[in-house]
Amino acid sequence: MGGCAPAAGLRPAVPATLLSARLLPVSPPPPLPAALDAEEPSLPAVDDSLADPTLIRALLALTPEERLDRLQAHVDGLWELGLGDAPPLR
Amino acid sequence: MATRPHFADALAVFLDHEVELIVVGGVAAVLGGAPVNTLDLDLLVRASPANIERTVAALRSLEALDRDLAGRRIEPSVERFSARGQHRFTTRYGDIDVLASIGRGRTYEDLQPRSRPVPLHGRSVPVLELEAVIQSKEEAGRPRDHLALPVLRETLRLRREG
Numbered sequence: 001m002g003g004c005a006p007a008a009g010l011r012p013a014v015p016a017t018l019l020s021a022r023l024l025p026v027s028p029p030p031p032l033p034a035a036l037d038a039e040e041p042s043l044p045a046v047d048d049s050l051a052d053p054t055l056i057r058a059l060l061a062l063t064p065e066e067r068l069d070r071l072q073a074h075v076d077g078l079w080e081l082g083l084g085d086a087p088p089l090r
Numbered sequence: 091m092a093t094r095p096h097f098a099d100a101l102a103v104f105l106d107h108e109v110e111l112i113v114v115g116g117v118a119a120v121l122g123g124a125p126v127n128t129l130d131l132d133l134l135v136r137a138s139p140a141n142i143e144r145t146v147a148a149l150r151s152l153e154a155l156d157r158d159l160a161g162r163r164i165e166p167s168v169e170r171f172s173a174r175g176q177h178r179f180t181t182r183y184g185d186i187d188v189l190a191s192i193g194r195g196r197t198y199e200d201l202q203p204r205s206r207p208v209p210l211h212g213r214s215v216p217v218l219e220l221e222a223v224i225q226s227k228e229e230a231g232r233p234r235d236h237l238a239l240p241v242l243r244e245t246l247r248l249r250r251e252g
Contacts, residue, residue, distance in 0.1 A: 051244035052125075060123040060249060064208045064217070071120045072097055075129065075184075079094045084129075 095184025098211050100131050105213055107148035110136040112205045113217045122220035124245040130185040136198040137190040142171050152181035193229035220246050
């Protein structure tokens with residue numbers, strides 16, 4: 001299944017955060033829910049404004065593996081910015 | 091402290107342990123082409139005794155601990171999984187939800203026909219098709235799931251347009 005991060009050849013030439021921020025916009029994480037079965041610890045960042053056909057077509061042009069690598073690069077970018085070390089989101 | 095997700099590596103561990111699974115949730119949506127973000131990996135697993143044992147073994151090799159709000163250190167076990175059928179783990183490759191059903195109680199057996207093998211880094215990974223991801227989020231009925239629906243539906247529409 002490959003390495004922890006996208007393979008070197010799959011790494012974008014520009015910083016991952018910049019590239020992924022364009023393809024996978026992100027909003028601040030939601031506040032900590034209290035219940036055990038509360039929301040998932042995801043960064044939803046999805047609203048009607050993100051149903052952008054241009055953005056979606058850009059992802060559809062990629063292979064599934066490239067899409068996963070793009071998501072991984074986005075997550076890596078969050079961690080490089082120190083945002084991934086926030087407390088668990090639930 | 092949250093652990094950085096490594097989606098492909100986490101999946102590889104489950105495949106190495108021959109866990110019968112389907113990738114669902116946000117990662118399945120991304121693999122289907124939807125521009126959504128997620129920090130966790132959601133896996134629907136066959137809830138057979140043998141597969142639960144393999145799942146627990148995979149989780150242990152990932153140093154998984156139940157995400158327990160009370161801060162207790164709870165390791166995965168067959169007994170706990172069998173009792174609840176849904177567990178949220180923190181692992182060395184990020185947060186992983188292991189589920190026996192999603193949406194309106196749909197199991198691995200229910201959704202296997204609606205999954206397809208996706209090649210990822212030399213492995214074939216069963217992934218829930220986008221239509222079924224949308225259905226599961228509609229059925230889950232949580233606000234966050236509903237927020238994602240416009241993007242997912244638009245992605246599906248554009249995919250059908252070809």
